[in-house]
Amino acid sequence: MWIIPNKLLIYIFWIMEIRLVSSFTSAMLCGRIPGLTAAQRQLCSEMPDALIALGEGHQLGSQECQHQFRGHRWNCSEVWQRNVFAHIMPVASREAAFTYAIANAGAAYAVTAACARGNISTCGCDGRHKSSGGDGSSISMDWKWGGCSADVDFGMRFARKFMDAREVEKDARSLMNLHNNRAGRTLVKKLLKTDCKCHGVSGSCVMKTCWKSLPPFRLMGDRLMQKYHKAKTVQVVRGKRGLRLVLSRKKHPAAVAAASQKQTLAWPKRLELIYLAPSPNYCERSLRSGSLGTKGRICQQKQGHHGPQSCDLLCCGRGYNTQYISRTVQCSCQFHWCCQVECKLCDESYEEFTCK
Template sequence: MSSPTRTILLLAALLAIQIQNVVGNEYELPFFLSLGSKQLKQRVDCVSPMTDAQREWCRWNDDIVGLIVDGATKGLDECEYRFQKRRWNCTSSERDHFRAALSRGTRESAFTYAVTSAAIAWSVSRQCALREDLTQCGCGREDDEAGDDWDWGGCGDNLDQGRESSARFLRDDVKSPSPERRLMDDHNIKAGIEIAVRETKRNCRCHGLCGACAIKSCWKELPRNFHQIGAVVENKFDGSVKMKLNSGGGALEVAERNHVPPSNFDLVYLESTDYSRFCVKDSSVGSHGTHGRLCDPESSGTEGCAHLCCGRGYDTFEETDIEKCNCKFVWCCRIECEKCYRKVKRSYCKE
C-alpha cells in the first residue's frame, strides 16, 4: 500500500473517526478516510470537513500539517507491525473493515488511537527540530531549570509543538455517539501523547579546550526510532483497563471491582473483544480472517498456528529465499554481492 494511501486511511479512522454522522450507533467515516482512494494526496489540504477551528489552524500551519500526515502514516505502520502476529492485524486496506474495527470501544481501538497520537506528537516534535526548511516551527524551548554542571543548549525536539499538533487534530475532534466512548477516546489520545513525551531523554555535549568538559550544553530528544515508543504502547495494550461510565455520567470508572484505576499513561477500553470473530472474514467487526496468514507451528503464542489458524490447521511449504551474500568492496567505490539461495519452511493457515 502506498504511503499516501496509508496516511489517508489512518488519519481518517482516527483523526476523523470523530467527525461523524451517526446513524444508530454506527460511525460514518470522517475527514481523511472519507476522501477515498480517488482523492489521495501526498499532503492533506485544508478543506472541509475539518472543523472551522482546524481549517483556520491548518491554513496558518500548513508545514506542520505535512508533519501530522507523516506521523499518522508512522502510526499505521506501527499498528500493523505490532499486530502482524495477532488475529486482528490492523490492516487498513479495506476502508469499511477498518472503520468497523475502530467503531467499537475495544482494546484494539484504544491502541490505535494511542499509537497514532503518539506518532503524530513524535513526528512533529522531531521534524520541527531537524528540518531547517520549516518556517512555522523550530527547536524546542526548555522551561525546566538547568543543572549545576550543565545548561540548556543545542536544538532539542519541540515537544510543545508535538503535543499541540496531536491534540489539535485528535483530542479537539472527539465526537462520539455515547459519552463513555468520547471519554475513552479522549483518555487514550492523551495517554499516547504522554507516553511519547515520557520517552524523552536528555542528551549533552561537552565544550572546552582540548576536549575538556568545562561547559556542558544539553537538550531533550525523543527516540530516533518510533519502534521504541510503539513497544511501550503495545505493553499498555496488554495491560489496558476495562472501564464503564460512572453513575453521574461525566467520567469513567473501573468496571471490575478492586481493580487499580488507570494512570494517565494507561490505555482504557469499554468492551471485551471476541477474538473468535476474527477467524473468518466478517466486515461487521472489521475482520479479514486469518486464512493464508503466516504462522509458527512451534509457538504457543498469538503467532502460533494453533491459535492464529483457529483450529482449521495449516499447510507447510518449502520456499526459496534469495539473499545478497559474499559482498565485497570494489575500488572505487561500490559494493558487489552474489546471490545466495536459501531453502526455508513456512506455514500458512488453511481456509
C-alpha cells in the first residue's frame, strides 16, 4: 500500500484551478503553494499544465521509492509526507541521494509522458525523429522514424529548471543534491527504448516505423537501486570556480590514488549517486532523519533468511513478537461459463512476526 501525501492532492487541485484562470490569477494561486522558491513560482504561473505533470512525477517517485525500500529499516514513507516541492531529506545520506534522484527521474519522466499525450501546450513529440531513416538518410530500405517519439529533452529541461531551482544555498549539500538530481534525469534519457511497427501485406515486414518511447518506470527504480548500493562518498573542496565535490580520500583511496598520479582530484561520474554523511541506523523514530523507526514492522523469521527484512536486522536487536493468525479465505476458484466464478472456503493459519 503506497502512501500518497494529502498535500500532493491539494497541490494538484490548486494547479488544475490555475489552468482555468488568467495568467494574473495563476501567479496569485501559485503563490499559495508552500515550499516554492521565487523561480518555481514563476515557472508555475507560466506553465501550470506542466506542474500537474510534476505532481504526477512526484507520485511516481514516491511509489517507486517505497517499493524499492519496502523491506528495509528506512522504507521511504515519512519523507514524502513533507512539502511536495521543497527539500525532502535533511540528512545528506545515501538514502537522500536515492530520494532526490528518483524524484527527479519521476519529474522528467512524467513531463515527457505528458508532452507525448498532448497535455502540455508548449511541447509534443520529438521533432528530431521524423522523416529520417535508420541510417540517417531521408529514406531507408529497412525502417524509418515515425509515430510520436518521446521529447525527453524537454522533460529534462523543465524538470531541471523547476527541481534545481530550490538549490539556492550553493553549499556542499546543495551541490550534492544537484548532482543526484541530474543523475536521475539523465537516467530517463539513457533508458529510452526504440519501439517499431511493421508495415506490409499479410503481416509482412516490408517497412518498419520506429519511435523512441519511455520504458516502465520500474526500470528507473531498479537501476537507481543498483546505483544506491554503489553510491560514492564525497567531500567538498574549494577551487578557482568555487566549491566542488570530489571523491572522499578515506572511502575511495584507490580512485583518489589513481587520480593523484595524474595530479588531479577524483570527480564523481555523472550517473553515480553521491552522499556526504553516513546513514543513521533508522531503528528509532526520528523526524530529522525521515525515519518512522521499525517498531511494529512485520519481519521475516525464516530459517536461512538474512535479507534486510529478517527479524534480526529489521528489529535492531530488540526482539520481535509472534502472533498466530487463523483466517478463512477463498480457494480452488473455478470459472463457469458464463459468467460466474465459484470458490471454496478454506481455513489457513500462519505466524506473523512484528518488531518490538
